[in-house]
Amino acid sequence: MRRLLPVSFVVLAACAGGRAPEAAAPRVGAARAAVLAGRARIPTTWGMAGRARTVAAARAMVVSGHPLASEVGAEVLKRGGNAIDATVAVSFALAAVLPDAGNIGGGGFIVYRETAGRVRTLDYREKAPAAASRDMYLDAQGNPTDHSVTGHRAAGVPGSVAGLYEAWKQHGTRPWAELIEPAIRLAEGHVIDAARHRDLADDAERLARFPASRRQFLVNGRAPARGTTWRQPDLARTLRLIADSGPAVFYRGQIADLIVAEMERGGGLITKEDLRRYRAAWRSPIQLRYRGHLIYSMPPPSSGGVTMGEILNIMEGYDTLPPFGSAAYVHREAEAMRRAFIDRNRWLGDPDFVRMPLERLLSKSYAAQLRAQIDLRRATPTPPFATDETDGAHTTHFSVVDADGNAASVTTTLNNSFGSAVTVTGAGFLLNDEMDDFATAPGKPNLYGLVQGEANAIASGKRMLSAMTPSIVLDTTGRLLMVVGSPGGPRIITAVYHVIANVLDHRMSLADAVAAPRLHHQALPDSISLEPGGFSPAVMDSLRAMGHGVREWGYRGLVMAIQRSPAGWVGVADPRSGGGAVGY
Ligand code: DON
Numbered sequence: 001m002r003r004l005l006p007v008s009f010v011v012l013a014a015c016a017g018g019r020a021p022e023a024a025a026p027r028v029g030a031a032r033a034a035v036l037a038g039r040a041r042i043p044t045t046w047g048m049a050g051r052a053r054t055v056a057a058a059r060a061m062v063v064s065g066h067p068l069a070s071e072v073g074a075e076v077l078k079r080g081g082n083a084i085d086a087t088v089a090v091s092f093a094l095a096a097v098l099p100d101a102g103n104i105g106g107g108g109f110i111v112y113r114e115t116a117g118r119v120r121t122l123d124y125r126e127k128a129p130a131a132a133s134r135d136m137y138l139d140a141q142g143n144p145t146d147h148s149v150t151g152h153r154a155a156g157v158p159g160s161v162a163g164l165y166e167a168w169k170q171h172g173t174r175p176w177a178e179l180i181e182p183a184i185r186l187a188e189g190h191v192i193d194a195a196r197h198r199d200l201a202d203d204a205e206r207l208a209r210f211p212a213s214r215r216q217f218l219v220n221g222r223a224p225a226r227g228t229t230w231r232q233p234d235l236a237r238t239l240r241l242i243a244d245s246g247p248a249v250f251y252r253g254q255i256a257d258l259i260v261a262e263m264e265r266g267g268g269l270i271t272k273e274d275l276r277r278y279r280a281a282w283r284s285p286i287q288l289r290y291r292g293h294l295i296y297s298m299p300p301p302s303s304g305g306v307t308m309g310e311i312l313n314i315m316e317g318y319d320t321l322p323p324f325g326s327a328a329y330v331h332r333e334a335e336a337m338r339r340a341f342i343d344r345n346r347w348l349g350d351p352d353f354v355r356m357p358l359e360r361l362l363s364k365s366y367a368a369q370l371r372a373q374i375d376l377r378r379a380t381p382t383p384p385f386a387t388d389e390t391d392g393a394h395t396t397h398f399s400v401v402d403a404d405g406n407a408a409s410v411t412t413t414l415n416n417s418f419g420s421a422v423t424v425t426g427a428g429f430l431l432n433d434e435m436d437d438f439a440t441a442p443g444k445p446n447l448y449g450l451v452q453g454e455a456n457a458i459a460s461g462k463r464m465l466s467a468m469t470p471s472i473v474l475d476t477t478g479r480l481l482m483v484v485g486s487p488g489g490p491r492i493i494t495a496v497y498h499v500i501a502n503v504l505d506h507r508m509s510l511a512d513a514v515a516a517p518r519l520h521h522q523a524l525p526d527s528i529s530l531e532p533g534g535f536s537p538a539v540m541d542s543l544r545a546m547g548h549g550v551r552e553w554g555y556r557g558l559v560m561a562i563q564r565s566p567a568g569w570v571g572v573a574d575p576r577s578g579g580g581a582v583g584y
Pocket of ligand 1: 155171394395413414416417434437465466467468487488489490
């Protein structure tokens with residue numbers, strides 16, 4: 001008889017609140033290492049084995065989703081800019097060279113650690129327009145429509161320009177306009193590589209539905225060919241305006257006018273007032289302790305830090321870990337992930353709107369309760385619900401360490417690949433479809449198969465819950481060890497967890513840790529997703545025999561990571577992607 005997992009495991013009482021917007025340098029506790037046989041190896045038969053390139057550098061490093069953007073960041077660092085200067089330059093460069101995810105029409109998060117130890121996080125997540133309402137994406141029968149994913153109504157109020165300016169104002173050292181200059185150059189023309197040709201070709205049909213997107217991204221209705229120079233004059237002009245006038249032009253000036261005109265053209269909701277009111281917010285980081293390491297990650301409105309924290313806390317209680325890739329190990333991880341995602345989907349939302357029991361969810365005692373409920377021989381089913389997930393990898397993460405040891409972990413997104421597919425006519429940039437990250441239809445799955453609750457219901461001016469998990473890991477002496485993050489919707493959380501666990505628990509090299517096959521469980525759908533070819537048929541059979549749904553799913557999470565090395569830093573771009581690391 002299979003036991004159903006109760007939706008709530010315990011009554012949760014304590015509520016987070018009143019935290020300082022930054023964290024002081026930590027005192028690190030005694031290490032509690034897992035008992036492992038030694039350095040784990042990833043199977044040589046695994047398609048990614050040996051494919052991650054490690055770039056080493058003595059002083060500074062940038063790893064991003066596009067080699068040209070990493071070069072831009074490394075140049076800024078070489079000229080004496082700091083990690084936030086590089087963050088601004090890389091972000092705008094990504095808007096020009098990685099249009100499926102790099103953006104000025106979306107939002108993101110920065111986890112920033114100064115070399116002296118202070119850590120701050122910046123939330124420039126999009127917000128629901130004032131006119132948004134709870135059931136705005138349901139049809140007359142109460143069924144979800146696709147208006148939260150494609151078209152004008154899918155867009156939240158963009159946060160990227162406000163956020164990058166805020167980060168720069170507080171921490172930047174180089175002139176603002178100088179940091180945008182490389183992006184303008186790239187928008188004026190750069191050579192399309194194979195990965196970007198493929199991304200544009202994959203979404204050509206969707207982009208072609210909107211005239212401004214067709215003009216902006218397609219040449220005679222098709223993706224620009226690999227090796228050809230791609231020019232984006234409207235985007236170059238927009239970037240020039242932002243370089244000259246800062247966020248005022250975007251939120252109150254000419255660009256705001258163009259955004260609102262676009263909304264009126266397509267029945268979208270964003271108004272001049274929505275843009276005028278948008279502000280980025282500094283928030284206190286989530287601090288996690290894992291086997292003597294301190295990890296900083298993103299708090300709500302991201303679910304990343306809390307959900308990864310629950311997974312890590314559950315796993316930390318296993319003093320002895322089964323071998324990497326074994327059914328026994330996958331089972332523990334999947335059951336930890338399942339429980340963490342149930343809490344995520346139930347409790348988490350925008351901290352400006354909902355009270356969340358964060359301290360309780362992140363306590364070691366709560367993790368012990370969850371761990372005690374894991375049957376080591378059997379899967380614990382989540383209450384059944386038929387859901388489907390779509391494939392996609394179109395958020396983007398980059399990691400930066402500058403010559404002084406300041407570190408920025410930055411994840412930014414339009415949500416879906418190319419966001420809502422709507423380009424602002426005359427301004428040359430895409431609007432996000434972040435509204436789909438809300439629980440658009442309570443009890444029904446969103447684009448990523450997430451079934452979420454009241455805490456993440458749509459409300460006017462509210463931020464939609466995210467899974468983005470930009471993170472920074474310290475070593476057991478409190479020194480910067482890793483900067484890491486990924487795209488992948490809910491798989492972001494588990495991808496970042498895996499890389500951290502692979503390095504800390506399995507003592508893999510960063511290249512192996514990033515390349516290693518991953519698994520994912522998000523409670524609903526109630527099955528383990530395994531990277532195809534990464535786990536043996538015998539392991540999959542054992543998991544099925546334990547009662548798990550098991551499926552292979554070729555999703556490719558794109559981790560961009562930096563790790564301290566004896567000679568400085570190593571950077572690794574996920575071999576599943578067209579990213580790149582550049583250091584000096
Ligand atoms: O913020 C979030 O959680 C999503 N909008 C991220 C989307 C994403 O990573 C797309 N890649 N698969």
